[in-house]
Amino acid sequence: MNLQAVKPLLSAFFLASLFLVSCESEPLAPSCTDGIQNGTETGIDCGGDCPPCATTVEEDKENIQKTFDDMLLCIRNIKESKGVDVLFRDFLKMSDGEVFNEDWVEDMSSTLNEVFDFERIEENNRIDFAFHSGIYTFNHVTNLWDKASASDRIEFHFPSEPLETTNDSEIIIDAYTDQEVVIDNETWYLPVQMHGLVRVDNERIVEVDWNNVVYDDNADFEIPVAWDVSVFLTPVTINTSLNRISSTEFDFDASFLDGDKCSVAVEVDFELLDDDIENLSNSSFKKVEAKVIVGDITVESLAGIAELLAIDNPTDNQINSLLDLRVLFNEVKIADLEIDTELEALVLYYKDSSSENAESYWRPFMEDLEDLWDEFFDFN
Amino acid sequence: MLIVLGFLLSTISYSQEGITKHQIGLNASKFIFFFNEEANNLDVSYRYSMDESYSLRSAVSLDYSSDENAISDAAIRLGLDKHFLISNNWRFYSGFDLGYAQGVLNSNDRTTRKYSVELLAGFMFKIGKHFSLSTEPSFVFERNTIHNPNSFNPDENEAWTELSLRNIGQVQVNFHF
Numbered sequence: 001m002n003l004q005a006v007k008p009l010l011s012a013f014f015l016a017s018l019f020l021v022s023c024e025s026e027p028l029a030p031s032c033t034d035g036i037q038n039g040t041e042t043g044i045d046c047g048g049d050c051p052p053c054a055t056t057v058e059e060d061k062e063n064i065q066k067t068f069d070d071m072l073l074c075i076r077n078i079k080e081s082k083g084v085d086v087l088f089r090d091f092l093k094m095s096d097g098e099v100f101n102e103d104w105v106e107d108m109s110s111t112l113n114e115v116f117d118f119e120r121i122e123e124n125n126r127i128d129f130a131f132h133s134g135i136y137t138f139n140h141v142t143n144l145w146d147k148a149s150a151s152d153r154i155e156f157h158f159p160s161e162p163l164e165t166t167n168d169s170e171i172i173i174d175a176y177t178d179q180e181v182v183i184d185n186e187t188w189y190l191p192v193q194m195h196g197l198v199r200v201d202n203e204r205i206v207e208v209d210w211n212n213v214v215y216d217d218n219a220d221f222e223i224p225v226a227w228d229v230s231v232f233l234t235p236v237t238i239n240t241s242l243n244r245i246s247s248t249e250f251d252f253d254a255s256f257l258d259g260d261k262c263s264v265a266v267e268v269d270f271e272l273l274d275d276d277i278e279n280l281s282n283s284s285f286k287k288v289e290a291k292v293i294v295g296d297i298t299v300e301s302l303a304g305i306a307e308l309l310a311i312d313n314p315t316d317n318q319i320n321s322l323l324d325l326r327v328l329f330n331e332v333k334i335a336d337l338e339i340d341t342e343l344e345a346l347v348l349y350y351k352d353s354s355s356e357n358a359e360s361y362w363r364p365f366m367e368d369l370e371d372l373w374d375e376f377f378d379f380n
Numbered sequence: 381m382l383i384v385l386g387f388l389l390s391t392i393s394y395s396q397e398g399i400t401k402h403q404i405g406l407n408a409s410k411f412i413f414f415f416n417e418e419a420n421n422l423d424v425s426y427r428y429s430m431d432e433s434y435s436l437r438s439a440v441s442l443d444y445s446s447d448e449n450a451i452s453d454a455a456i457r458l459g460l461d462k463h464f465l466i467s468n469n470w471r472f473y474s475g476f477d478l479g480y481a482q483g484v485l486n487s488n489d490r491t492t493r494k495y496s497v498e499l500l501a502g503f504m505f506k507i508g509k510h511f512s513l514s515t516e517p518s519f520v521f522e523r524n525t526i527h528n529p530n531s532f533n534p535d536e537n538e539a540w541t542e543l544s545l546r547n548i549g550q551v552q553v554n555f556h557f
Binding site for chain 1: 447450451485487492524526531532533534538540542
């Protein structure tokens with residue numbers, strides 16, 4: 001066959017194949033540059049997995065206000081939780097700043113001392129877990145505590161309020177390991193690992209998980225230089241950790257989460273001028289970087305904190321010249337925070353050069369907070 | 381303690397045997413932990429004695445870091461002082477310095493500049509021919525400016541003035557040659 005004769009046929013076949021292949025292939029995956037809102041984007045080619053969408057100053061103000069509103073809802077949820085109900089209303093019976101069950105709580109504590117031996121802890125600077133292990137039960141007939149020793153953990157069973165006729169509350173410490181440390185030439189035994197919980201009506205109210213605590217044994221004042229502590233306080237979980245990166249560098253992280261409105265994180269990375277932790281002072285810091293993240297809003301100063309700490313009574317101008325306080329929304333700067341030396345107030349400067357007193361956000365928040373807890377603490 | 385005392389006494393007996401022209405001073409807080417460090421006390425100083433009474437003074441500090449969130453500082457001071465002999469070991473001196481300092485925050489190029497005039501009164505204790513300790517409290521007039529090209533504050537290029545007493549309790553260790 002003449003090759004020249006079939007050449008047009010082959011070309012046509014090749015082009016048709018290409019057309020068919022392109023028609024049968026999957027639609028193009030969403031990208032951050034396709035000019036349409038698709039995938040996880042919240043705007044055209046922005047938000048979700050793409051770079052954050054640009055916001056207007058009005059939206060920035062709304063987002064800051066929403067963050068304060070969410071924080072208030074978070075704290076309202078805590079106040080209405082079973083933990084607060086049991087502790088403040090039932091157990092302590094707090095109202096208008098007074099503890100009405102104070103005598104009852106003191107009586108229970110002093111009678112517990114007869115079987116638990118708190119003095120032994122004070123004398124030895126140690127919780128001797130093996131010695132104290134046992135089940136301590138409040139006896140409603142004698143109003144005393146009974147101890148059953150056959151237990152490898154410490155359990156307290158007691159009523160949640162004076163009129164309660166059953167032991168509906170329990171505190172359980174089921175794991176405890178300590179370590180000998182020296183503080184000011186005195187020997188102490190401090191926990192390196194612990195697990196405990198509080199239950200009321202079989203519902204978990206508090207749980208503490210204390211792990212990986214490391215004490216600095218390089219001085220005669222041993223302080224924890226690393227830890228990993230988780231506290232569940234219904235309905236929030238508070239995690240804190242301190243990691244020693246080197247002899248002078250530390251990372252501290254804390255979070256406050258309930259899976260709903262409560263979302264607060266604190267991150268502080270710091271470096272000391274030397275490893276003389278025993279003589280730690282305000283001028284011991286070489287570098288401090290701090291972030292507070294509440295929901296989508298971050299307030300941070302990644303510079304100037306160490307220099308500011310070293311100054312006694314810094315002026316407002318010194319604070320402004322050293323700190324780099326910024327407010328971010330989804331990691332994009334939306335405002336600078338500075339002290340206005342004439343107003344003597346913390347002021348937010350937005351990207352359109354407008355400004356407003358930060359007090360306009362936190363003052364109503366603090367007032368709402370006081371109203372919320374006024375039932376117990378009598379702020380007004 | 382006895383060794384240090386002996387050293388001091390023996391060196392004092394040799395003091396004032398000759399006049400030295402040059403003096404290099406180091407900020408004691410850099411290497412003796414119980415002296416608190418003050419930013420105004422520069423790290424290294426050099427003094428040139430023109431005659432028995434007058435000296436030209438200079439001092440510098442440098443703290444550079446390439447860390448994104450660090451503030452890199454540099455400072456220089458130039459001045460003149462006059463010495464008054466109180467005893468073989470003690471001297472009083474007074475004078476002035478003109479200073480310039482600059483700090484740059486690496487992450488956003490925020491630049492702080494300080495222009496200063498200092499009136500100082502110092503005491504020096506000579507320990508032998510080559511060593512001395514000195515302290516020089518000063519009255520400082522300082523003009524500060526900030527330039528932050530990335531700030532949202534339209535008045536960010538601010539300037540302010542400070543008047544203050546500084547270097548109280550700051551000690552310098554000097555070498556004379």
